[in-house]
Each structure stands twice: as C-alpha cells, then as structure tokens.
Amino acid sequence: MFTSRKLSITQDKPVFYVRYIGKIETFISHGEGATRVPVQKLWDAAAEERHLAQVSLTVSPSGLVMSDIEHKGEMDFDIQNITYCSPEGKVNPRIFSWICQDPKTKKLQCYACLCSSKEKAQALALVLTRAFQIAYRDWKMHHRSARLHGQEKGAGLKKSSEVVNHPNQNGDTLRRQSTEACNSEDLVPTAV
Secondary structure (H helix, E strand, O other): OOOOOOOOOOOOOOEEEEEEEEEEEEOOOOOOOOOHHHHHHHHHHOOOHHHOEEEEEEEEOOEEEEEEOOOOOEEEEEHHHEEEEEEOOOOOOOEEEEEEEOOOOOOEEEEEEEOOOHHHHHHHHHHHHHHHHHHHHHHHHHHHHHHHHHHHHOOOEEEEEEEEEEEOOOOOEEEEEEEEEEEOOOOOOOOO
C-alpha cells in the first residue's frame, strides 16, 4: 500500500515553475513555524494569483536560482546562505517558502512562492532538502580529503626546538629545551 521513494538530484537540475509572492525580512532563521508569520504577511498583501510574477526555481547542490520568466531577471541563493525551507501548509498548502541570509547585509529574508499544487510545494521542499544533504556530504568529503592530504605530506606540521629561560625564586635562571609539534592548518568545520 505504501511505497518508499528515494529522491536524488542528477545532472539535470530540477526546475519548478511557480508564482513569486514576495520576500520579507524575518528574525527567525530556522525551525518549525519559522516561516508561518512572514508568509502570512506576504500572502495577505499578495495580489491575485494571476497577477503574481511567473518564475522558475532551479535546485542544485550549490543552491537555488530564481529566474523571472517574463523579465529575464535572475536571483541566486547559495546553499550555505539558505537556513530553512518548507511548504507552508498552515497558510496555504501550495506555498513553498525559504529563509536566506543576505551575504552583504547579513539580514534574514523569507521568500515565498505559490506552486500549482500542494504536492509540488512538498516536492520542491524535498528536492532542496536533498540538495542540502548532497552539499554537506561533498563539503565533509572535501575537508576530510584536505585533512588527510595535509597529514600524509606533513603539511602544516611545524617542529620547533628552543631554549626557554625561566627565573626561579632565587633569581637563578633555569634552562629548559622544549620541542613541540603543532598543526598550523586545523580544518574544523565552524558551521553547518
């Protein structure tokens, strides 16, 4: 009765044709309900569906591209700047929304689009979620490879041998030789 479906992104980047509702500044970056209030404001202020701009959303592991079909404009959203995405079923099940941090101003913006069906809004959210997973996997492999490559070659390892003078309580100078090994290029992820 129930079937499980695996979703993967191939060389052909998925394209969704939707109607752009708008964007609004928000202060919540992620989590359930993060888009509900901003999307409700956008939806309340939106024109009739037929007057909304037709756009295409192209999803890839590098992010989301929104292209205005009528005016040929384009807007890129890098995957590392997208903090959340969701079909906004509480406001309208056909709405897909995402939150993105502006790389210049660092402000969070909530974007909303109206899909032709609730299934398309859900599919768009699933495809973008899969793009996040692929991007994260690639990022981890790249950094793991860089770390292993650096250790194999001994890159970033420095050995220093120095004489350290320490005066004791009597004013006599004690000499100690220290040898340290340190890694100068520690590649630890700071954010996911």
